[in-house]
Amino acid sequence: MTEPAAFDTLPLSPALLQGVAALGYTAMTPIQAQALPAILAGRDAIAQAPTGSGKTAAFGLGLLQRLDPMRIETQALVLCPTRELADQVARQLRRLAVGIPNLKVSVLCGGIPLGPQLASLSHDPHVVVGTPGRIQELAKKKALHLRHVRTLVLDEADRMLDMGFEEAIRDIVGRTPETRQGLLFSATFPDDIRALGAAMLRKPVEVGAEGETRAPEIEQRFFEADPARRAPLLAALLLRFRPESAVVFCNTRADVAEVAGSLAHYGFAALALHGDMEQRDRDEVLLQFANRSCTVLVASDVAARGLDVEDLAAVINYALPHDADTYVHRIGRTGRAGRTGLALSLVAPRELPRAAAIEARLGRPLRWEQLAPLSGRAANVPPPAMATLRIDAGRGDKLRPGDIVGALTGEAGLHKDAIGRIDVFATRSYVAIARAQAAQALARLREGRIKGRRFRVARL
The missing domain is CATH 3.40.50.300 (P-loop containing nucleotide triphosphate hydrolases)
Incomplete structure (x- = not known):
């Protein structure tokens, strides 16, 4: 080689x-x-x-x-x-x-x-x-x-x-x-x-990009889905495979909102990303997913452009895309940098021709499996590892990531290992905190000071 x-x-x-x-x-x-x-x-x-x-x-x-x-x-x-x-x-x-x-x-x-x-x-x-x-x-x-x-x-x-x-x-x-x-x-x-x-x-x-789609590193499984039972089947998949992070792709904005709401009802930390959202709301959703404060992102192909997550555990197709190239592009978001990825697809009977086109594109038979949709309430839903705090101050206030770390490890009393990704923008800053310590960090930051000043702090 x-x-x-x-x-x-x-x-x-x-x-x-x-x-x-x-x-x-x-x-x-x-x-x-x-x-x-x-x-x-x-x-x-x-x-x-x-x-x-x-x-x-x-x-x-x-x-x-x-x-x-x-x-x-x-x-x-x-x-x-x-x-x-x-x-x-x-x-x-x-x-x-x-x-x-x-x-x-x-x-x-x-x-x-x-x-x-x-x-x-x-x-x-x-x-x-x-x-x-x-x-x-x-x-x-x-x-x-x-x-x-x-x-x-x-x-x-x-x-x-x-x-x-x-x-x-x-x-x-x-x-x-x-x-x-x-x-x-x-x-x-x-x-x-x-x-x-x-x-x-x-x-x-x-x-070309032959060999760039990482398909050999991605475990791909397909599940026949009753169109009326897609949401509970999606919940069953998430409970069975328990990915630390997953993007669920939908083909329409209406499905994005509906699926995110359904997963939240089951108890999953799921957020929607679609084109009708205000830009700040879109930014905060992407940020929470990237810093592990949200485990499931439900999005359309266009809305998910620019998603910057280095280690995405799974991609799930709530519905198969209309062409095989889009399918390959979707699943290429997992299994990067030598890691093993997971791609799960729900396939309604009318989508079987799309599955056949994907099979022809991949050049090998698809792996089909059976799974019963979730019945009743979900149990043991995996929580996200982190929670996000928003600080109403940023670069315009001369705030730097080190100042936030100092406040959290000083007055707030957190160990540095409990602090995750920090993002500082012009007027706002965001810090991911280990979920178990998030309430303590929020209370201490509200009571104390950052860089000698008091700022409004909220939990997303």
Whole structure:
């Protein structure tokens, strides 16, 4: 078996090799090894790359290599389907660019006020990451200048088209120079993606992701489901397999809300994620799931974009998706980094043709099992390991994670092992606390001070 190639075999600048080293990267993933040589040579590229394949580093190193930080102009643009994914991409780019001084990366997405974004564009950022609707709006207002873009990236292009962004994308592409490099990354390759690639790319290198879906590491099981008994069967699956974390995928927003409510009724720590939610509510749901304060996230494919959970124990299909590529992309969220994943699917009789298409895509027979739906109340429902406290203060109050740790281990009397993930934003901060100590931490923080000041603290 061929050893994975090292990053230092690439013609990367010393500053970028510093960023690669800081992230602990040594060997390239398959998609990076296939795409990076062509990207660094300035070629356009179209790549099939599922979540978790290392695609962000692939296009990130490419666009950062082409930047001239001395020129105060927007030189790279990354389009993403959701704000969550845009935030995730921007964080990764900043980490990769740790060796590049004074680099400005701006996130420009819908769902938040326009005013601060307009103000932030008084000086052009070097790199912009955002959603197509807001990028188009700012470009039309002539606040965002795209005439100097050297690299244009479409990340998760299939989902952007699913969300109806094709017209906005084509308009944005038309505002960038014809000489810019185009990079298109997509988990699936329907005809409309190929048409978009033909319109925006020049003689692109095509790279696949054979072997990137991690299917051999994912245990896949299928269960016949009476459509009227899906919810109690889902509860029975969660009780039987008891995953520490699970994403339940639904095909409609109505199902997302209904399933989350049903699981909560059974006693599961389940939260819904759908497009009708306010942005802050969406952010808090994703945060609680990522920090282990919620064990089950019920979501649609589009809403789950940008979900940043390194070790997802299980993916459950409440209903099979309409095509096999989406199924492969869904289950690819579990079983990452050499871990074993679990994918469970409920299949109604009318969905059997979809199951047959998945079987053909995988190239092997599906594993079918029987399980009786839950009858009556659920017993011994596994609770989440953590609980989340929200502090109404953030970066604007000069609050840092260390200040929160200090207050919890000092006045609140917690051991550091009881403190989990801490997220500090502009006006709010969130800290995960071991569930058994959450009430104590909440009471002590309300009574005491953080960094010498009193702030409002609540439990989500």
